[in-house]
Amino acid sequence: MNPLHLRSRNLIFAAIICLTWQLFAIAADEQTPTKDQIKQFLLTAKVVHSQGTKKGITDTRRVTLSDGTITHDASFQSVDEHQASKQLASGTELHFVDSYKYNIAAYELAELVGMDDMLPVYVERKVEGKTGSLSWWLPVKMDEADRYKQKIKPPDADAWNNQMYKIRVFDQLVSDSDPNLTNVLIGENWQIWRIDFSRAFRLNNDVKDPKDLVRCDRQLLEKLKALDANTLTERTKRYLTKDEVKAVMARRDKIVAQFQKLIAQKGENEVLY
Numbered sequence: 177m178n179p180l181h182l183r184s185r186n187l188i189f190a191a192i193i194c195l196t197w198q199l200f201a202i203a204a205d206e207q208t209p210t211k212d213q214i215k216q217f218l219l220t221a222k223v224v225h226s227q228g229t230k231k232g233i234t235d236t237r238r239v240t241l242s243d244g245t246i247t248h249d250a251s252f253q254s255v256d257e258h259q260a261s262k263q264l265a266s267g268t269e270l271h272f273v274d275s276y277k278y279n280i281a282a283y284e285l286a287e288l289v290g291m292d293d294m295l296p297v298y299v300e301r302k303v304e305g306k307t308g309s310l311s312w313w314l315p316v317k318m319d320e321a322d323r324y325k326q327k328i329k330p331p332d333a334d335a336w337n338n339q340m341y342k343i344r345v346f347d348q349l350v351s352d353s354d355p356n357l358t359n360v361l362i363g364e365n366w367q368i369w370r371i372d373f374s375r376a377f378r379l380n381n382d383v384k385d386p387k388d389l390v391r392c393d394r395q396l397l398e399k400l401k402a403l404d405a406n407t408l409t410e411r412t413k414r415y416l417t418k419d420e421v422k423a424v425m426a427r428r429d430k431i432v433a434q435f436q437k438l439i440a441q442k443g444e445n446e447v448l449y
Contacts, residue, residue, distance in 0.1 A: 215297055221248075226238070259273075274374050275374055285349070287411075289400055294369055296312045314363065316361040320361075342396055343360065347388070348386075359372045393448070435447060
Protein backbone atom coordinates (compact mmCIF):
# COMPACT_ATOMS: atom_id res chain seq x y z
CA MET A 177 0.00 0.00 0.00
CA ASN A 178 1.19 3.50 -0.76
CA PRO A 179 2.83 4.91 2.40
CA LEU A 180 1.16 8.28 1.85
CA HIS A 181 -2.23 6.64 1.50
CA LEU A 182 -1.60 4.59 4.65
CA ARG A 183 -0.58 7.69 6.58
CA SER A 184 -3.65 9.56 5.37
CA ARG A 185 -5.94 6.71 6.43
CA ASN A 186 -4.32 6.60 9.87
CA LEU A 187 -4.82 10.33 10.32
CA ILE A 188 -8.48 10.01 9.37
CA PHE A 189 -8.90 7.09 11.77
CA ALA A 190 -7.28 9.09 14.56
CA ALA A 191 -9.55 12.05 13.84
CA ILE A 192 -12.62 9.80 14.01
CA ILE A 193 -11.48 8.38 17.36
CA CYS A 194 -10.90 11.89 18.71
CA LEU A 195 -14.31 13.08 17.53
CA THR A 196 -15.98 10.01 19.03
CA TRP A 197 -14.45 10.67 22.43
CA GLN A 198 -15.56 14.30 22.22
CA LEU A 199 -19.11 13.19 21.49
CA PHE A 200 -18.97 10.78 24.42
CA ALA A 201 -17.77 13.61 26.66
CA ILE A 202 -20.60 15.89 25.49
CA ALA A 203 -23.15 13.13 26.06
CA ALA A 204 -21.77 12.53 29.55
CA ASP A 205 -22.05 16.25 30.36
CA GLU A 206 -25.69 16.26 29.24
CA GLN A 207 -26.71 13.26 31.34
CA THR A 208 -29.30 13.83 34.03
CA PRO A 209 -27.55 14.52 37.35
CA THR A 210 -27.86 12.06 40.20
CA LYS A 211 -30.17 12.66 43.16
CA ASP A 212 -27.22 13.66 45.34
CA GLN A 213 -26.01 16.10 42.70
CA ILE A 214 -29.50 17.57 42.41
CA LYS A 215 -29.74 17.96 46.20
CA GLN A 216 -26.38 19.72 46.33
CA PHE A 217 -27.35 22.01 43.45
CA LEU A 218 -30.67 22.93 45.06
CA LEU A 219 -28.98 23.68 48.37
CA THR A 220 -26.07 25.73 47.07
CA ALA A 221 -26.74 27.19 43.59
CA LYS A 222 -27.34 30.93 43.36
CA VAL A 223 -30.85 32.27 42.80
CA VAL A 224 -30.75 34.36 39.61
CA HIS A 225 -34.48 34.82 38.96
CA SER A 226 -37.84 34.23 40.63
CA GLN A 227 -41.44 34.49 39.45
CA GLY A 228 -44.89 33.31 40.48
CA THR A 229 -46.59 30.29 38.93
CA LYS A 230 -50.04 30.19 37.36
CA LYS A 231 -51.36 27.13 39.18
CA GLY A 232 -51.76 26.43 42.87
CA ILE A 233 -52.95 28.45 45.88
CA THR A 234 -49.88 28.25 48.12
CA ASP A 235 -47.81 31.01 46.48
CA THR A 236 -45.50 28.59 44.72
CA ARG A 237 -42.66 30.34 42.89
CA ARG A 238 -40.54 29.26 39.94
CA VAL A 239 -36.92 29.96 40.80
CA THR A 240 -33.98 29.90 38.40
CA LEU A 241 -30.73 28.64 39.95
CA SER A 242 -27.18 28.64 38.62
CA ASP A 243 -23.87 27.36 39.98
CA GLY A 244 -21.83 28.87 37.15
CA THR A 245 -21.91 25.66 35.15
CA ILE A 246 -25.50 24.46 35.34
CA THR A 247 -28.61 26.64 35.19
CA HIS A 248 -31.91 25.01 36.08
CA ASP A 249 -35.30 26.00 37.47
CA ALA A 250 -36.79 24.88 40.76
CA SER A 251 -40.16 25.13 42.50
CA PHE A 252 -40.20 26.98 45.83
CA GLN A 253 -43.01 26.72 48.37
CA SER A 254 -42.87 28.53 51.72
CA VAL A 255 -46.41 28.07 53.06
CA ASP A 256 -46.46 27.04 56.74
CA GLU A 257 -49.97 27.63 58.07
CA HIS A 258 -51.28 26.11 61.31
CA GLN A 259 -54.83 26.68 62.58
CA ALA A 260 -56.98 25.00 65.22
CA SER A 261 -59.74 24.81 62.62
CA LYS A 262 -60.30 26.07 59.10
CA GLN A 263 -63.38 26.29 56.93
CA LEU A 264 -62.74 24.69 53.55
CA ALA A 265 -64.95 23.96 50.56
CA SER A 266 -65.16 20.35 51.78
CA GLY A 267 -66.10 21.42 55.32
CA THR A 268 -64.37 22.37 58.55
CA GLU A 269 -61.00 20.76 59.17
CA LEU A 270 -59.67 20.61 62.72
CA HIS A 271 -55.96 20.91 63.42
CA PHE A 272 -55.45 22.32 59.94
CA VAL A 273 -51.89 22.39 58.60
CA ASP A 274 -50.66 23.55 55.21
CA SER A 275 -46.87 23.31 55.26
CA TYR A 276 -43.89 23.08 52.92
CA LYS A 277 -42.35 20.70 55.46
CA TYR A 278 -44.64 17.93 54.27
CA ASN A 279 -43.08 18.11 50.79
CA ILE A 280 -39.72 17.20 52.27
CA ALA A 281 -41.23 14.53 54.54
CA ALA A 282 -43.00 13.00 51.53
CA TYR A 283 -39.74 12.73 49.63
CA GLU A 284 -37.99 11.12 52.59
CA LEU A 285 -40.84 8.61 52.88
CA ALA A 286 -40.78 7.99 49.12
CA GLU A 287 -37.09 7.10 49.36
CA LEU A 288 -37.85 4.59 52.12
CA VAL A 289 -40.53 2.81 50.08
CA GLY A 290 -38.67 2.98 46.76
CA MET A 291 -40.88 5.60 45.10
CA ASP A 292 -38.48 8.55 44.98
CA ASP A 293 -38.31 8.23 41.19
CA MET A 294 -41.95 9.40 41.12
CA LEU A 295 -41.36 12.57 43.15
CA PRO A 296 -39.02 15.48 42.45
CA VAL A 297 -36.09 15.90 44.84
CA TYR A 298 -37.15 18.19 47.71
CA VAL A 299 -34.79 20.07 50.05
CA GLU A 300 -35.27 22.79 52.65
CA ARG A 301 -33.77 26.17 51.81
CA LYS A 302 -34.20 29.89 52.36
CA VAL A 303 -35.07 31.88 49.23
CA GLU A 304 -35.66 35.64 49.22
CA GLY A 305 -35.72 35.69 53.00
CA LYS A 306 -38.27 32.86 53.37
CA THR A 307 -37.62 29.26 54.38
CA GLY A 308 -39.41 26.63 52.33
CA SER A 309 -39.15 23.53 50.18
CA LEU A 310 -37.20 23.71 46.94
CA SER A 311 -37.63 21.04 44.29
CA TRP A 312 -36.09 20.25 40.92
CA TRP A 313 -38.24 21.63 38.08
CA LEU A 314 -39.51 18.68 36.06
CA PRO A 315 -39.65 18.36 32.24
CA VAL A 316 -43.40 17.92 31.84
CA LYS A 317 -45.75 18.31 28.90
CA MET A 318 -49.01 18.46 30.87
CA ASP A 319 -50.62 17.60 34.17
CA GLU A 320 -53.36 15.07 34.75
CA ALA A 321 -56.02 17.79 34.80
CA ASP A 322 -55.03 18.85 31.28
CA ARG A 323 -54.89 15.25 30.05
CA TYR A 324 -58.31 14.48 31.50
CA LYS A 325 -59.85 17.67 30.11
CA GLN A 326 -58.46 17.03 26.63
CA LYS A 327 -59.35 13.31 26.80
CA ILE A 328 -55.84 12.24 25.78
CA LYS A 329 -55.20 8.52 26.16
CA PRO A 330 -51.77 7.24 27.23
CA PRO A 331 -50.05 5.24 24.46
CA ASP A 332 -49.41 2.31 26.81
CA ALA A 333 -52.43 1.77 29.07
CA ASP A 334 -50.79 -0.96 31.16
CA ALA A 335 -47.66 1.09 31.88
CA TRP A 336 -49.83 4.09 32.75
CA ASN A 337 -52.07 2.09 35.08
CA ASN A 338 -49.09 0.52 36.85
CA GLN A 339 -47.74 3.98 37.62
CA MET A 340 -51.12 5.22 38.80
CA TYR A 341 -51.57 2.22 41.11
CA LYS A 342 -48.34 3.22 42.87
CA ILE A 343 -49.39 6.87 43.11
CA ARG A 344 -52.71 5.84 44.66
CA VAL A 345 -50.98 3.69 47.25
CA PHE A 346 -48.66 6.55 48.17
CA ASP A 347 -51.58 9.00 48.39
CA GLN A 348 -53.30 6.71 50.89
CA LEU A 349 -50.07 6.35 52.85
CA VAL A 350 -49.46 10.11 53.23
CA SER A 351 -53.18 10.94 53.59
CA ASP A 352 -53.21 14.09 51.49
CA SER A 353 -56.36 16.12 52.20
CA ASP A 354 -55.97 18.06 48.95
CA PRO A 355 -54.99 15.57 46.21
CA ASN A 356 -55.92 17.10 42.89
CA LEU A 357 -55.14 16.33 39.27
CA THR A 358 -52.82 19.32 38.84
CA ASN A 359 -50.43 17.61 41.27
CA VAL A 360 -49.91 14.66 38.93
CA LEU A 361 -47.41 15.69 36.25
CA ILE A 362 -46.76 13.86 32.98
CA GLY A 363 -43.41 13.79 31.19
CA GLU A 364 -42.66 13.48 27.48
CA ASN A 365 -42.29 9.70 27.78
CA TRP A 366 -45.48 9.47 29.88
CA GLN A 367 -43.60 9.13 33.13
CA ILE A 368 -45.73 10.29 36.07
CA TRP A 369 -44.56 12.48 38.95
CA ARG A 370 -46.52 13.36 42.08
CA ILE A 371 -45.90 16.82 43.57
CA ASP A 372 -47.15 19.16 46.32
CA PHE A 373 -47.84 17.44 49.62
CA SER A 374 -48.36 20.57 51.74
CA ARG A 375 -51.71 19.27 53.03
CA ALA A 376 -50.66 15.68 53.57
CA PHE A 377 -49.79 13.71 56.71
CA ARG A 378 -53.14 14.03 58.46
CA LEU A 379 -53.60 12.30 61.80
CA ASN A 380 -56.22 9.76 60.72
CA ASN A 381 -55.22 6.13 61.21
CA ASP A 382 -57.49 4.77 58.48
CA VAL A 383 -56.93 5.06 54.75
CA LYS A 384 -59.25 7.61 53.15
CA ASP A 385 -60.20 5.66 50.04
CA PRO A 386 -59.69 1.88 50.36
CA LYS A 387 -61.30 1.47 46.92
CA ASP A 388 -58.18 3.04 45.39
CA LEU A 389 -56.11 0.11 46.64
CA VAL A 390 -56.70 -2.24 43.70
CA ARG A 391 -53.26 -3.46 42.62
CA CYS A 392 -49.73 -2.97 43.91
CA ASP A 393 -46.18 -3.19 42.66
CA ARG A 394 -44.50 -6.21 44.29
CA GLN A 395 -41.41 -4.31 45.39
CA LEU A 396 -43.51 -1.48 46.79
CA LEU A 397 -45.52 -3.90 48.91
CA GLU A 398 -42.33 -5.43 50.29
CA LYS A 399 -40.94 -1.97 51.04
CA LEU A 400 -44.17 -1.07 52.85
CA LYS A 401 -43.92 -4.20 54.97
CA ALA A 402 -40.33 -3.33 55.86
CA LEU A 403 -41.04 0.33 56.68
CA ASP A 404 -39.75 0.99 60.19
CA ALA A 405 -41.17 3.66 62.49
CA ASN A 406 -37.79 4.48 64.04
CA THR A 407 -36.18 4.97 60.66
CA LEU A 408 -39.08 7.12 59.46
CA THR A 409 -38.89 9.18 62.65
CA GLU A 410 -35.17 9.77 62.19
CA ARG A 411 -35.52 10.72 58.51
CA THR A 412 -38.42 13.13 59.15
CA LYS A 413 -37.71 14.41 62.66
CA ARG A 414 -37.56 18.04 61.49
CA TYR A 415 -40.77 17.79 59.49
CA LEU A 416 -43.21 15.35 61.13
CA THR A 417 -44.49 15.09 64.69
CA LYS A 418 -44.55 11.80 66.57
CA ASP A 419 -48.30 11.59 66.08
CA GLU A 420 -47.94 12.14 62.34
CA VAL A 421 -45.41 9.32 62.13
CA LYS A 422 -47.70 7.05 64.15
CA ALA A 423 -50.54 7.82 61.74
CA VAL A 424 -48.34 6.93 58.73
CA MET A 425 -47.47 3.61 60.30
CA ALA A 426 -51.12 2.89 61.16
CA ARG A 427 -52.13 3.58 57.56
CA ARG A 428 -49.26 1.41 56.36
CA ASP A 429 -50.68 -1.46 58.39
CA LYS A 430 -54.13 -0.95 56.85
CA ILE A 431 -52.71 -0.76 53.31
CA VAL A 432 -50.70 -3.97 53.71
CA ALA A 433 -53.69 -5.72 55.27
CA GLN A 434 -55.92 -4.63 52.39
CA PHE A 435 -53.58 -6.06 49.77
CA GLN A 436 -53.13 -9.29 51.70
CA LYS A 437 -56.92 -9.59 51.83
CA LEU A 438 -57.18 -9.02 48.07
CA ILE A 439 -54.44 -11.58 47.40
CA ALA A 440 -56.34 -14.16 49.45
CA GLN A 441 -59.52 -13.40 47.50
CA LYS A 442 -58.22 -13.02 43.94
CA GLY A 443 -54.78 -14.60 43.90
CA GLU A 444 -51.36 -12.95 43.89
CA ASN A 445 -51.07 -12.54 40.13
CA GLU A 446 -54.34 -10.58 39.98
CA VAL A 447 -53.22 -8.13 42.66
CA LEU A 448 -49.46 -7.78 42.37
CA TYR A 449 -47.41 -6.90 39.30
